[in-house]
Amino acid sequence: xxxxxxxxxxxxxxxxxxxxxxxxxxxxxxxxxxxxxxxxxxxxxxxxxxxxxxxxxxxxxxxxxxxxxxxxxxxxxxxxxxxxxxxxxxxxxxxxxxxxxxxxxxxxxxxxxxxxxxxxxxxxxxxxxxxxxxxxxxxxxxxxxxxxxxxxxxxxxxxxxxxxxxxxxxxxxxxxxxxxxxxxxxxxxxxxxxxxxxxxxxxxxxxxxxxxxxxxxxxxxxxxxxxxxxxxxxxxxxxxxxxxxxxxxxxxxxxxxxxxxxxxxxxxxxxxxxxxxxxxxxxxxxxxxxxxxxxxxxxxxxxxxxxxxxxxxxxxxxxxxxxxxxxxxxxxxxxxxxxxxxxxxxxxxxxxxxxxxxxxxxxxxxxxxxxxxxxxxxx
Numbered sequence: 001x002x003x004x005x006x007x008x009x010x011x012x013x014x015x016x017x018x019x020x021x022x023x024x025x026x027x028x029x030x031x032x033x034x035x036x037x038x039x040x041x042x043x044x045x046x047x048x049x050x051x052x053x054x055x056x057x058x059x060x061x062x063x064x065x066x067x068x069x070x071x072x073x074x075x076x077x078x079x080x081x082x083x084x085x086x087x088x089x090x091x092x093x094x095x096x097x098x099x100x101x102x103x104x105x106x107x108x109x110x111x112x113x114x115x116x117x118x119x120x121x122x123x124x125x126x127x128x129x130x131x132x133x134x135x136x137x138x139x140x141x142x143x144x145x146x147x148x149x150x151x152x153x154x155x156x157x158x159x160x161x162x163x164x165x166x167x168x169x170x171x172x173x174x175x176x177x178x179x180x181x182x183x184x185x186x187x188x189x190x191x192x193x194x195x196x197x198x199x200x201x202x203x204x205x206x207x208x209x210x211x212x213x214x215x216x217x218x219x220x221x222x223x224x225x226x227x228x229x230x231x232x233x234x235x236x237x238x239x240x241x242x243x244x245x246x247x248x249x250x251x252x253x254x255x256x257x258x259x260x261x262x263x264x265x266x267x268x269x270x271x272x273x274x275x276x277x278x279x280x281x282x283x284x285x286x287x288x289x290x291x292x293x294x295x296x297x298x299x300x301x302x303x304x305x306x307x308x309x310x311x312x313x314x315x316x317x318x319x320x321x322x323x324x325x326x327x328x329x330x331x332x333x334x335x336x337x338x339x340x341x342x343x344x345x346x347x348x349x350x351x352x353x354x355x356x357x358x359x360x361x362x363x364x365x366x367x368x369x370x371x372x373x374x375x376x377x378x379x
Contacts, residue, residue, distance in 0.1 A: 004052070004053060004055070005055075005057040005058075005254060005259050006051050006052075006053065006054075006055060006056055006057060006259070006260050006261065006262075007056065007057060007058045007059075007060070007251055007254045007259060007260070007261035007262070008056050008058070008059045008060070008081065008085070008261065008262050008264065009060045009062060009251070009261055009262070009263045009264070009268060009269075010040060010059070010060065010061050010062065010066070010077065010263075010264045010265055010268070011062055011063055011064065011263060011264065011265035011266060011267055011268040011279075012036075012040075012061055012062065012063040012064045012065070012066040012068075012069060012265060013036070013063055013064045013265065013266050013267070013283055014033065014036070014063060014064050014065050014066070014068040014069065015063075015064055015065050015068070032283075033068075033073075035287050036265075036283065036287060037069070037073050037076060037077065039286060039287045039290040039291065040077060040264055040265050041076060041077060041080040042290050042291070043264050043265070043290050043295065044077075044080045044081060044084055044264055045080065045083075045084055046290070046293065046295055047262055047264065047270075047295065048084040048085065050262050050270060050272060050277075051260055051261075051262050051272060052260060052272065052273070054084070054085045054086050055085070055086045055087075055088060056081070056085050056086065056087045056088060056091060057088050057091055057092070057250065057254075058091060058092045058093070058094070058250050058251035058254060059078075059081065059087070059091060059092075059093045059094070059251075060093075060094045060096075060251040061074070061077075061094065061095045061096060061115075062094075062096050063096060064096075065096070065097075065098055065101070065121075066095055066096050066097070067095060067096070067097035067098055067101035067102065067106075068101065071106065071109035071110055071113060074095075074110060074113055074115070075113055078113055078114065092116065092117055092156075092249075092250040092251060093114055093115045093116055093117065094115070094117040094118070094119055094249070094251055095110060095115050095117070095118055095119070096119045096120075096121065097118055097119070097120050097121070097145075098120075098121050098135075098136070098137060099120060099121070099122065099137040099141040099142045099144075099145040100136055100137040100141050100145075102118075102120070102145035102148060102149065103148075104148050104151070104152065107145075107148055107149055107152045107154060108152050111152055111153060111154055115154075116154065116156055117154075117156040117157070117158070117249075118149055118154055118156070118157045118158065119157075119158045119160065119189070119249075120142075120145065120146065120149075120157065120158070120159055120160065121135075121160045122142045122159045122160055122161060122180070123135055123160060123161065123162045124161065124162060124165070124176055125139050125142060125143075125175065125176050125179040125180065126139065126172060126175060126176060127139050129165055129168070129172075132165065132166075133162065133165070143179075143183070146159075146183045146185065147183075150184070155186075156186070156187075156247060157185045157186070157187065158185065158187035158188065158189055158249065159180050159183070159185055159187070159188050159189070160189050160191070161176055161177070161180060161188060161189070161190045161191070162190075162191055162192070162193050163176070163190060163191075163192055163193070163221045163222075163225060164192040164193040164213050164217075164218050164221055165193055165213075166193075166213055168213070170217075170220065170221065170224065173221055173224060173225070174224075174228070177190075177225065177228050177229065181228075181229075181232055186243060186244040186245055186247040187241070187242070187243045187244070187247050187248075187249065188229060188234065188241075188242045188243075189240055189241050189242070190225045190229075190240055190242065191240050192218060192221070192222065219367055222366075222367055223364075223367065225242075226242075226366070229242045230242075235248075235319065236319065236366075237253075237318060237319045237320075238252070238253075238256065238317055238318045238319070239317040239318075239366060239369055253318075255314065256314040256315060256317070256318050258271075258273075258307075258310070258311060258314070260272050260273050263277075263278070263279070265279065265286075266279055266280060266281055266282065266283050266286040267279055267280070267281040270297075274301065274302060275299050275300060275301045275302055276299070276300045276302060277297050277298070277299045277300075278297060278298055279295070279296055279297045280296040280297070304330065304333040304334045305334050305378045305379070307330065308327070308330035308331070308333070308334060308377075308378055309373075309377045309378060311326065311327070311330065312327070312373045312376050312377065313370070313373045313374075316361060316369050316372060316373045317369045317370075317373075319360065320358065320360070321352075321358045321359050321360030321361065322358070322359050323357060323358055324343075324354075324357050324358075324359055325357060327376075330378075331378070334378045336378050339375075339376055342375060342376065343359060346359075346361075346365065346372065350362070350363060350365075351363060351364055351365030351368070351372070352365050352372075
């Protein structure tokens with residue numbers, strides 16, 4: 001592995017149906033799709049001096065639905081990456097995918113390209129939930145694509161599941177987890193259903209069509225996910241992420257460790273240790289700017305307060321917790337008093353433990369990770 005690991009994220013804004021982050025529908029317009037792939041390749045060249053060095057340990061195709069890319073398009077992007085960066089021979093190269101895209105031919109082709117990890121948007125193994133979640137696949141599609149991936153040798157597979165779906169019960173959640181466990185995958189990401197104002201769910205909520213599940217059931221679901229997965233050998237290494245045999249997502253872990261990364265594509269974010277940069281979200285404006293040799297982005301220089309707050313927010317969600325010496329140094333840089341009494345209170349109330357100067361949340365504390373982090377923020 002690289003002594004100073006660096007990471008590349010590619011935001012691929014293609015989707016099977018129009019959604020809130022796409023301003024046009026790529027999956028049915030080949031000309032627009034080609035224009036976006038060309039722009040992404042051009043941005044790789046434009047951004048090749050952003051990171052302090054050029055040795056990549058992870059590459060992540062996210063979005064959107066990157067599995068709508070033809071293998072030849074993925075090959076083109078990877079070729080441009082290799083032209084401008086050095087890629088570690090053991091690099092983790094992830095593709096987010098929808099089950100219906102993963103034919104045996106597609107899986108064999110992407111494996112030949114060097115893609116060695118899949119993050120599959122299963123969402124639920126229950127047929128009744130899939131139309132509600134606007135998914136085009138069936139449960140049989142989900143099970144078949146996992147088996148196919150394992151058959152071709154793509155064993156590093158993560159499944160995305162959603163809980164907290166209205167009208168679902170704890171029994172429904174148990175069935176989803178049991179099915180996921182039975183597939184034999186070694187990574188599961190489990191997220192509570194969130195309802196953002198500009199999404200389809202947000203509009204349904206505004207009209208009174210959709211009702212969120214009550215807070216107590218959501219809390220019970222959160223705790224049950226942890227209990228069920230840890231009892232069969234998964235580590236709950238981050239609030240929403242679980243892995244067997246240390247198959248942690250190296251790419252996502254890099255974010256929580258504040259390691260530098262470059263984001264390519266519309267709305268992609270980058271971090272070099274000193275500043276954050278984010279690209280414009282509008283696809284058309286992104287393509288136009290890149291064609292003119294301009295990176296359509298905004299930059300924010302990070303203050304000591306920004307750095308400390310981001311460290312607290314990301315690390316408290318992980319199994320590693322926060323290093324108190326790092327936090328104390330952060331408070332000193334911000335000219336603030338270290339909140340010793342607050343931390344002592346967490347420990348006394350059994351929601352955190354302190355081991356070798358690492359403060360970790362436990363039990364119900366994990367349920368409150370974001371709230372507890374905000375209690376320590378410097379504002």
